[in-house]
Amino acid sequence: MSDRFYFRVIGLFILLNATLLGLKAWLLDNGVHHNVLLFGNLALAGLSAFTYNMSRKGVQAESNSVFMLRVYGAMISRMMLCLAGITIYAVVNRAHTSRITIFILMGFYAVYAICENISLQKITRQRNQGAVNQEAL
Secondary structure, three states: OOOHHHHHHHHHHHHHHHHHOOOOHHHHHHHHHHHHHHHHHHHHHHHHHHHHHHHHHHHHHHHHHHHHHHHHHHHHHHHHHHHHHHHHHHHHHHHOOOHHHHHHHHHHHHHHHHHHOOOOOHHHHHHHHHHHHHHOO
16 A cells, blocks of 8 residues: 655645745735744644554554544544644734734644545545455455
C-alpha cells in the first residue's frame, strides 16, 4: 500500500507558508499576526501527521472498539490542542488579538483535516476492496 499522506502534508505546508510569505505585507496591513500564522501552520502540520498515524492504526485494527478509540481519540486530541493554542494566543495578546488571525488558523485546521480524511478514506477503500477480493476467492 502506497501512503502519500506525508508528502501531501509537506506539500500543503510549503504551499501555505509560501502563500503567507507572499501575502505578508497585506496581512500585516490588516492587523494579522504573521508569526502566529507561521507557527500555527507548523503546529497543525505536525499535529496532522500525529493524528493521521493514530487514525490509520485505528482503521487497520481488527476490533471495532480499537477503531473507535483511535479515530475519536485523534479527532478529540486535534480539536483540544487547536482550542488550547487559540486560547493561549488570545490570552497572551489580550489587547491586540486579531480575529482574522484566528479565522485563518481555523481555515488551516479545516484544510489539514480534509487532507487527512481524504487519505484515510483511500486506506479504507483499499482495505474494503482487499476484503471483498478475499471473500470472492
